[in-house]
Amino acid sequence: MNVQYKKGVIELCILSILCKKDMYGYELSEYISKKIDISDGTVYPILRKLKADGLVKTYLSEDSGGPPRKYYSVTDTGRKQFNADSKDWLEFASTISQILKGDDKNE
Amino acid sequence: MNKKEYLEELRKELKINNVNEIEDVISEYEEHFKFKIEEGLTEEEIAKKLSNPKEIAKEYAISNAPINKYEKGAKTTGVVFMSIPLTMIYILICASVIVIGAFSIASLTAGFCLITTLNIAGLIPAMPYFPALILGIACLGLSVIACIGTIYMFLYVKQWGKVYERWCKNIINNHRYPSLSMHPQISKKVSSKLKLIAIISLVCFVAAFIIAYFALCISAGSMEPWHTYNWFN
Numbered sequence: 088m089n090v091q092y093k094k095g096v097i098e099l100c101i102l103s104i105l106c107k108k109d110m111y112g113y114e115l116s117e118y119i120s121k122k123i124d125i126s127d128g129t130v131y132p133i134l135r136k137l138k139a140d141g142l143v144k145t146y147l148s149e150d151s152g153g154p155p156r157k158y159y160s161v162t163d164t165g166r167k168q169f170n171a172d173s174k175d176w177l178e179f180a181s182t183i184s185q186i187l188k189g190d191d192k193n194e
Numbered sequence: 195m196n197k198k199e200y201l202e203e204l205r206k207e208l209k210i211n212n213v214n215e216i217e218d219v220i221s222e223y224e225e226h227f228k229f230k231i232e233e234g235l236t237e238e239e240i241a242k243k244l245s246n247p248k249e250i251a252k253e254y255a256i257s258n259a260p261i262n263k264y265e266k267g268a269k270t271t272g273v274v275f276m277s278i279p280l281t282m283i284y285i286l287i288c289a290s291v292i293v294i295g296a297f298s299i300a301s302l303t304a305g306f307c308l309i310t311t312l313n314i315a316g317l318i319p320a321m322p323y324f325p326a327l328i329l330g331i332a333c334l335g336l337s338v339i340a341c342i343g344t345i346y347m348f349l350y351v352k353q354w355g356k357v358y359e360r361w362c363k364n365i366i367n368n369h370r371y372p373s374l375s376m377h378p379q380i381s382k383k384v385s386s387k388l389k390l391i392a393i394i395s396l397v398c399f400v401a402a403f404i405i406a407y408f409a410l411c412i413s414a415g416s417m418e419p420w421h422t423y424n425w426f427n
Contacts, residue, residue: 112222113229127230128244131222132253157222168372 093123097133099176102169105143105161112157134159142168197227200241207251219254266366273362284355291347298340305333319425325409328402335399342392349378 100119104110110118116130137143142165149155161169195203201220208216223244230240244250307318308330321329357374364373380388407419414422 111225113225116226117229126243126245127240128223128226128250129253131219131226132250132256134222135219135254136256156225164372171372 093125094129094133096176097123097125097130098137099169099172101130101133101137102142102161102165103173105159106166106169109158109160112159115159137165141165195238195241197224197237197241200227200237200244200247204247204250207247208254211251211255213251213254269366273365277362280358284351284358287351287354291344291351294340294347295344298337298344301333301337301340305330305337308333319420320423321410321419322413325406325413328406328409332399332402332406335395335397335402338395339392339399342388342395345388349380353378 097119100123101115104115104118112131112134115134116127119125119130120127134143138145138159142162143159144162145157145159147155148158201223204223205216205220208219213219226244227237227240231237304318306312307314308326311323311326312318318326353374353376357376360374410419411417413419416422420426
């Protein structure tokens with residue numbers, strides 16, 4: 088599948104995952120690369136962008152007993168953005184799949 | 195490429211692309227190597243699976259979009275000057291919320307006085323008790339409408355303040371944050387309840403006012419009861 092297709096939705100996927108649970112960078116990266124075929128490390132620049140946009144924030148935590156890890160969590164703005172974007176995306180995806188399957192009812 | 199070479203290369207590319215907080219980025223990739231090594235991969239394998247440093251640095255450069263300091267200063271000054279007249283207008287709007295709130299309290303007091311025949315400082319005009327009671331109910335209805343109006347205006351004014359603040363921030367920071375809605379978020383349940391209460395109070399007010407007027411006319415035996423009871427002298 089075309090790489091550009093994927094990059095557009097990874098932001099949305101990250102927000103979706105972080106809405107449910109805070110994760111550290113590597114954990115997120117692995118989680119996504121298990122489901123979507125992207126090269127390792129693609130997620131980190133996207134996380135930086137989301138942070139710069141104020142959609143996610145980071146904090147240090149050492150709950151697993153090891154050295155402190157940088158955790159990512161979603162901000163209120165990020166949650167709002169996710170709710171709006173995921174709705175748009177789902178509508179868009181269902182329209183596209185209707186068109187691709189050829190059962191577009193408008194015809 | 196081993197870990198050291200990869201990170202060196204990445205650091206170099208990040209510098210070329212003017213990315214901020216390079217060490218922060220490097221530590222993210224160091225972490226990545228550490229986890230992968232724990233999983234049993236060699237440094238070379240890990241580096242091979244990562245995208246090449248040049249591409250990664252470019253991705254960071256996009257997300258980074260460094261803001262020119264002078265530009266930021268100029269924009270901040272512009273926003274501050276623009277805010278001065280707008281703040282004055284905003285204060286006027288805030289004052290109108292207080293006025294409507296005060297009107298609501300005044301109506302409530304008038305209604306209370308009429309119903310309990312409590313005549314504070316002789317402000318309540320003379321009239322028989324039945325029309326006074328109905329007129330009191332009309333005042334209470336008016337008070338509820340004004341109260342709901344105050345709540346709505348307050349929420350809107352608050353939201354507009356936030357919208358403006360976000361808008362200014364976006365001007366200074368190159369549209370970094372999504373803009374906000376002009377409408378405050380009131381849950382559908384609450385807003386439909388408030389609307390229902392407002393409609394009921396409006397009907398109460400209009401009906402009670404008309405009834406009170408006719409009751410006054412009948413008891414005064416004239417279409418202009420205020421003359422009969424000498425309200426304006």
